[in-house]
Amino acid sequence: MSGxxxxxxxxxxxxxxxxxxxxxxLGVIEGEGIGPEVIDACLRLVHxxxxxxxxxxxxxxxxxxxxxxxxxxxxxxxxxxxxxCEWLFEEGGSLLxxxxxxxxxxxxxxxxxxxxxxIPLKPLPALADTGPLRxxxxxxxxxxxxxxxxxxxxxxxxxxxxxxxxMVARHAFEYRAxxxxxxxxxxxxxxxxxxxxxxxxxxxxxxxxxxxxxxQRAQALNAxxxxxxxxxxxxxxxxQLIASPRxxxxxxxxxxxxxxLADGASALLASRGLSYSANYGPGxxxxxxxxxxAAYDIAGQDVANPLGQIQSFAMMLRESYGLTAQxxxxxxxIADVLEAGWRTLxxxxxxxxxxxxxxxxxxxxxxxRARLRSRSKS
Numbered sequence: 232m233s234g235x236x237x238x239x240x241x242x243x244x245x246x247x248x249x250x251x252x253x254x255x256x257l258g259v260i261e262g263e264g265i266g267p268e269v270i271d272a273c274l275r276l277v278h279x280x281x282x283x284x285x286x287x288x289x290x291x292x293x294x295x296x297x298x299x300x301x302x303x304x305x306x307x308x309x310x311x312x313x314x315x316c317e318w319l320f321e322e323g324g325s326l327l328x329x330x331x332x333x334x335x336x337x338x339x340x341x342x343x344x345x346x347x348x349x350i351p352l353k354p355l356p357a358l359a360d361t362g363p364l365r366x367x368x369x370x371x372x373x374x375x376x377x378x379x380x381x382x383x384x385x386x387x388x389x390x391x392x393x394x395x396x397x398m399v400a401r402h403a404f405e406y407r408a409x410x411x412x413x414x415x416x417x418x419x420x421x422x423x424x425x426x427x428x429x430x431x432x433x434x435x436x437x438x439x440x441x442x443x444x445x446x447q448r449a450q451a452l453n454a455x456x457x458x459x460x461x462x463x464x465x466x467x468x469x470x471q472l473i474a475s476p477r478x479x480x481x482x483x484x485x486x487x488x489x490x491x492l493a494d495g496a497s498a499l500l501a502s503r504g505l506s507y508s509a510n511y512g513p514g515x516x517x518x519x520x521x522x523x524x525a526a527y528d529i530a531g532q533d534v535a536n537p538l539g540q541i542q543s544f545a546m547m548l549r550e551s552y553g554l555t556a557q558x559x560x561x562x563x564x565i566a567d568v569l570e571a572g573w574r575t576l577x578x579x580x581x582x583x584x585x586x587x588x589x590x591x592x593x594x595x596x597x598x599x600r601a602r603l604r605s606r607s608k609s
Contacts, residue, residue, distance in 0.1 A: 237549055237550055237553075237555065238349060238351075238375065238421060238424065238425075238550070239349065239509065239511060239517070239550035239551075240420075240424065241417050241418075241420035241421035241424060242347055242417050242420075242511045243413075243416065243417070243420075244513060244514070244515070245511055245515055245517075245550075247515070248323060248514060248515020249515065249550075249551060249552065249553050254287060254288075254289055255286070255288050255289065255324075255551075255552045255554075256288075256289045256291070256319065256322055256323060256324030256325075257277070257288040257289065257290050257291070257324060257325065257327060258291050258292075258293060258315065258316070258319040258324050258325065258326040258327065259274070259290060259291070259292050259293065259326075259327050259328075260292070260293040260294075260296055260312065260326065260327075260328045260329060260331075261292075261329045262296055262297065262328060262329025262330045262331045262525065263295075263296065263297050263298060263299050263329070263330065263331060263332060263525050263527075263530075264330055264332075264524070264525025264526050264527045264530045265329075265330070265525060265526045265529060265530050265535040265588075266329025266330050266331070266525060267329065268530070268531070268533070268535050268537065268588045268589075269329060269521065269535055269536075269537040269539070269540035269541075269588070270327065270329045270540060271589075271592065272537035272540060272541055272588065272589075272591070272592035272595070272596075273327060273537075273540055273541055273543075273544040274290075275592055275593070275596045276541070276544060276561065276595070276596060276599055277290060279596055279599050279600050279603065280557060280603075282600075283600055283603040283604060283607070284557065284603055284607075286554070286557070289324075291315070291319065291324070293311075293312050293315040293316065293319075293326075294309060294311045294312050294315065295309065295312070296308065296309070296312055296328075296331035296335045297330070297331030297332035297333055297335040297525070298331075298332040298333050300312065300331075300335070301333055306338070307331065307332070307333045307334045307335040307338055308334075308335055308338035308339055308342060313342060316339070316342075316343060317343075320343060320514065320515075320516045323515065325517040325518070325519065325547055325551040325552075326517065326518040326519070327519050327520075327543070327544060327547060328518050328519065328520045329520070329521075329525075329540070330520070330521060330523065330524050330525040330526075331525070332524070332525055336520075337385055337386070339518065340380050340381050340510060341381050341386060343512050343516050344381060344512045344513055344516070345380055345381065345510040345511060345512040345516060345518060346379065346380050346381045346382075346410070346413060346414060346511075346512055347377065347378075347379075347380060347413075347414060347417050347510065347511045347512070348376075348377070348378040348379075348380045348489070348508055348509070348510050348511075349375060349376070349377060349378075349421075349508060349509050349511070350375070350376040350377075350378065350489075350493045350506070350507075350508040350522060351374075351375055351376075351507070351508075351546070352372065352373075352374040352375070352376060352476075352493070352496050352497070352499055352500065352506075353372065353373045353374070354369040354370075354372055354499055354500055354501065355500070355501075355505070355565070355566065355569060356566070357566055357569035357570045358500075358501040358502075358505075358569060358578060360580065361501040361502070361574075361578050361580055362498065362499075362500070362501030362502060362578075363498055364473070364498060364499065368473075368474075368476065369476070369499050369501075371477055372476045372477055372499055373425075373480075374472070374476060374479045374480070374481075374482060374496070374499075375421055375425065375480070375481045375482070376481075376482045376483075376484070376489060376492065376493045376496070377414065377417055377418040377421060377481060377482065377483040377484075377489075378414075378483075378484055378486065378489030378490065378493065379406075379410070379411070379414040379483075379484070379485050379486050379489065380414075380486060380510060381410075381486075382404070382405075382406055382407075382410050382485075382486060383404055383406060383485045383486035383487055384402060384404050384486065384487045385486050385487060385490075386404065386486075387402040387403055387404035388402070388403045388404070389401060389402045389403075405441075406441050406444060406445070406485065408444065408448055411444060411445055411448045412448055412452065414483060415431075415445075415448055415449055415452050415483060416452060417483075418431075418481050418483035419452060419453060419458055421481045422458045422480060422481040423457070423458065425480055425481060426480040427457075427458055427459055427480070428458065428459045428461070428479070428480035428481065429449075429453075429458050429459070429460055429461070429480070429481045429482075429483060430461045430462075430463050430468070430479055430480075430481070430482045430483070431445060431446070431449045431460065431461070431462050431463070431483055431484075432463055432464075432465050432468050432482065432483065432484035432485070432488045432489070432492065433445050433446060433462055433463075433464065433465070433485075433488075434464055434465050434466070434488075435464070436464075441485065445485065446462060449462075465484070465488045465491075465492065468482070468488075468492060469491070469492055469495055472492060472495065472496045472499075473495070473496065473498060473499070476496070476499055493506070493508075493522065494506075494522065497522055497523075501578060502536060502577040502578050503522065503523045503539075503577075504521075504523055504535065504536030504538065504539050504575070504577050504578075505536065505538050505539050505542070505578075506521060506522030506523055506539050507519070507520065507521050507522055507539045507540065507542045507543035507546065508520060508521075508522050508543070509543070509546055509547070509550060515551075517547070517550065517551050519543040519544065519546055519547040519551075520540075520543055521539040521540050521543060522539060523539060533587035533588045533589055534575065534576050534587055534588065535575070535588045536575040536576075536577050536578065536588070536591070537575075537588050537591055537592050537595075538565060538575075538591070538595075541561070541565065541592075541595060542562075542565070544561070545558045545561040545562055545565075546558070548561065556606060557603070560599060560602035560603050560606055561595075561599055561602075563598075563602050564595055564598035564599040564601070564602050565595055565598075567598040567601075567602070568591070568594045568595050568598050571584075571594075572584045573586050573590075573591065573594055574586070575587070575588065575591050
């Protein structure tokens with residue numbers, strides 16, 4: 232994704248709610264597991280912006296989420312955090328969110344109608360020799376996954392019951408045409424802003440009715456054939472995204488398909504610790520997060536990769552606050568650190584220099600400050 236393209240402009244009514252940069256309102260939820268460690272890496276950059284650019288964020292902190300909230304309040308999205316997010320969005324702020332377990336992300340999305348998830352998949356050149364894929368496969372890859380976020384299987388009516396022949400699990404879910412239309416419209420808009428190609432993910436032989444409705448609505452919304460439209464079955468897509476990623480521009484998918492495909496395709500980035508995303512809803516609501524989980528097994532060990540969370544913060548600067556130049560400086564700072572050979576454990580190769588979470592955050596902050604100072608002098 233181009234560093235100067237504000238891709239959230241593809242979301243209807245989003246850019247009209249972008250906060251003025253004089254005193255941006257920033258909500259922060261640290262999350263659980265490695266969340267506090269990777270969020271702290273971003274807060275260092277907030278201080279750098281204040282000291283180098285005079286951009287002073289109004290930072291407000293929310294409470295516990297996920298399994299921690301469930302233990303204390305009985306729900307993953309506690310009343311405290313629900314109220315905090317409601318206030319934040321009403322005041323025009325955006326949320327930088329660490330990982331949360333159990334049903335937190337689903338409850339948050341449904342509560343605030345964060346129906347659109349944008350997941351950039353653009354490998355960093357400095358990591359071309361890192362990860363499971365050969366460099367020639369990832370060179371030039373630039374994919375945007377657009378995921379429907381508040382319907383489908385994850386929001387089904389479910390039950391688990393004991394019957395005469397044993398335990399029975401049931402799920403019943405649906406997609407309505409207006410729900411499909413609004414996410415397809417985002418994907419079509421994004422394709423117009425990018426390279427004019429859209430791949431719609433379905434499974435007509437396995438999920439017949441829903442796949443047919445997605446196909447019908449995509450063709451109706453693209454009736455003028457302004458966008459090159461392709462339909463691809465989800466199992467084939469999971470292979471093609473890895474085997475031939477340069478064929479893709481924008482990919483749009485129902486909720487569960489988009490979740491699985493985006494996580495699998497993070498192999499293109501060299502580490503899942505580099506994946507990140509943004510969630511958008513009506514009235515400019517926005518939540519920025521990584522694409523990985525809480526990683527409880529490594530929490531507090533200073534080994535987590537903070538770059539996914541940092542890239543989500545760069546996306547926030549660009550999309551929600553219009554701080555495009557500063558976001559570009561942050562992207563460049565990450566590249567500077569990686570090109571100098573610094574790596575966290577998940578990206579480590581012979582000949583590179585291993586650092587922990589805190590040191591990687593410090594290195595990015597230092598490079599960011601240098602980029603900001605250089606910009607101010609030019």
